[in-house]
Structure formats: structure tokens, C-alpha cells
Amino acid sequence: xxxxxxxxxxxxxxxxxxxxxxxxxxxxxxxxxxxxxxxxxxxxxxxxxxxxxxxxxxxxxxxxxxxxxxxxxxxxxxxxxxxxxxxxxxxxxxxxxxxxxxxxxxxx
Amino acid sequence: xxxxxxxxxxxxxxxxxxxxxxxxxxxxxxxxxxxxxxxxxxxxxxxxxxxxxxxxxxxxxxxxxxxxxxxxxxxxxxxxxxxxxxxxxxxxxxxxxxxxxxxxxxxxxxxxxxxxxxxx
Numbered sequence: 001x002x003x004x005x006x007x008x009x010x011x012x013x014x015x016x017x018x019x020x021x022x023x024x025x026x027x028x029x030x031x032x033x034x035x036x037x038x039x040x041x042x043x044x045x046x047x048x049x050x051x052x053x054x055x056x057x058x059x060x061x062x063x064x065x066x067x068x069x070x071x072x073x074x075x076x077x078x079x080x081x082x083x084x085x086x087x088x089x090x091x092x093x094x095x096x097x098x099x100x101x102x103x104x105x106x107x108x
Numbered sequence: 109x110x111x112x113x114x115x116x117x118x119x120x121x122x123x124x125x126x127x128x129x130x131x132x133x134x135x136x137x138x139x140x141x142x143x144x145x146x147x148x149x150x151x152x153x154x155x156x157x158x159x160x161x162x163x164x165x166x167x168x169x170x171x172x173x174x175x176x177x178x179x180x181x182x183x184x185x186x187x188x189x190x191x192x193x194x195x196x197x198x199x200x201x202x203x204x205x206x207x208x209x210x211x212x213x214x215x216x217x218x219x220x221x222x223x224x225x226x227x228x
Contacts, residue, residue, distance in 0.1 A: 035214055044203050044218035045153060050211070088152055092213035096169050099152045 002026055002091050006100035012108040019076040021103045023089035032067050033093030036074045039102075040085045048087075049074060079105070110134040112204050112219035119225045125192040130204030130219050137185040138162040141207035143215060144178065144189045146200040158207065159187055194226045 003026040013019055023034070032052035037045035047056045049065040052072055062077040076083055084107050089100040115129040130142065144156040157168035159178040166178050172191070180187045187204060202222050205215035 033211060033214070037215075044205075044221055045215070046218075047214075047216055050208075050214055056216070090153075090215070092211055095167065095213060097155045097213040099154070101152045 001096050002098050004089050004098055004100035006103050010104045012106050013079055014108045015079050015081055017079050019079055019105055021074040021087055023072040023100050025070040028070055029091050030093035034072050035090045037088045038085050110217045114219040114222045117223040120194050122195055122228055124194050125190055126224050127188055127190040128202055128222050130187045132185045141212045142187045143205045143207055145205050146202045148200040196226050199226045
């Protein structure tokens with residue numbers, strides 16, 4: 001199965017700052033089948049990005065995704081207070097679908 | 109709009125089984141695979157398996173093979189997940205999640221989750 005490794009584990013930033021989250025896959029993903037989810041305490045994950053760089057419906061444009069070979073990046077251009085949460089990457093190109101261990105974005 | 113409404117929390121003893129439900133509405137039930145994903149406290153999500161509601165075919169993670177069963181009731185647009193031989197490590201929040209129409213292993217919509225606690 002494909003292993004996804006996210007870094008850093010925790011990101012401490014202030015509102016208005018830029019957040020850069022990384023996700024590395026153990027092997028290449030077919031058709032960049034990588035998604036990013038946001039999860040807040042007590043809630044299910046919410047789909048943010050799919051296909052490595054396409055925003056899901058209703059997701060603000062301060063969220064963006066990019067890819068370079070097996071390295072994927074989620075960028076939040078200017079953090080809003082509601083963006084402080086845990087973020088997971090997930091590959092859906094092969095079964096079993098797998099998730100990274102998450103990056104927590106916390107208020108500094 | 110798509111809604112996935114799950115059954116409530118459960119407390120089970122080691123060795124017991126739990127059966128969770130997920131009632132779907134707001135879309136054509138037959139057309140979308142339904143998945144079960146669990147999340148242990150402080151951990152990332154983990155995929156358990158999926159069911160094709162149109163014919164009932166299933167595919168399970170090897171980690172749960174032999175211990176999990178997913179079924180569906182087309183008359184009520186509900187899917188079920190039963191996990192047997194529970195151990196303390198099965199304490200987690202269990203989510204149902206609807207797969208994307210074309211990218212079936214991508215989870216576009218989620219239920220609210222159901223906490224299963226396994227304790228003696």
C-alpha cells in the first residue's frame with residue numbers, strides 16, 4: 001500500500017500568515033490522485049482539494065495545492081481563524097486508499 | 109443536498125460485535141460507492157472497506173478481512189457496517205463516507221461519525 005508522510009507534525013502560525021504543508025508519497029500516484037482534507041475537533045474531515053490542485057466546491061481560493069513528482073503541497077495563503085485545524089492528505093489512486101498522519105495548524 | 113446520517117454512539121465489551129448504520133439522502137443511492145473509515149483517538153483516518161449499493165459487492169481492507177461485513181438496504185437507502193471480535197484497539201470514531209462518482213476511492217461527503225468504545 002502507498003504510505004503518505006506529512007510534515008511538519010505541527011505548524012504554529014498567526015492569523016494572516018502563510019501555511020505550507022507537505023505530503024510525500026512512497027511511490028508515484030496515478031493521475032495525481034491526491035486529496036487534502038481539513039478536520040476540526042468533533043467534526044468529520046472536509047474535502048478541500050482533489051487531483052492534487054483542484055479546489056472542491058465552496059473552498060476559498062486562499063487554499064491551493066501543488067505537486068512535484070511524489071511531493072505534494074497544500075498552501076493556505078493567508079490564515080483565517082477558521083483555518084486552524086488538522087489537515088490530512090489522502091491518496092485515492094490505488095486500493096487501499098490511505099491517509100497521512102496529519103498536520104496540525106495551531107495558533108501561535 | 110447530500111446527507112449521511114449515522115446511528116449513535118455505542119459501548120461494547122471485548123469480544124462483542126457492533127453494527128452501525130448510515131442513512132443516505134439527497135442523491136441517487138445506487139450510483140455511489142459507500143465507504144467506512146475509522147479514526148482512533150489522536151490518529152489519522154483509516155479506510156475499512158466499501159460497498160457498491162447497486163449490487164451489494166464489497167471490498168474490505170486486509171486489516172479487517174474476516175471481521176467486518178458491510179451490507180445495504182436499498183428500500184431505505186441505508187448501509188450497515190458490522191465489526192466483530194471487538195478489542196480495545198477498536199475504540200474509535202467510525203464514519204461512513206460517500207465515494208466520488210468517477211474517483212471511487214475519494215471521499216466527497218461524510219457522515220457525522222459514531223463513537224464506538226470498547227471497554228470491559
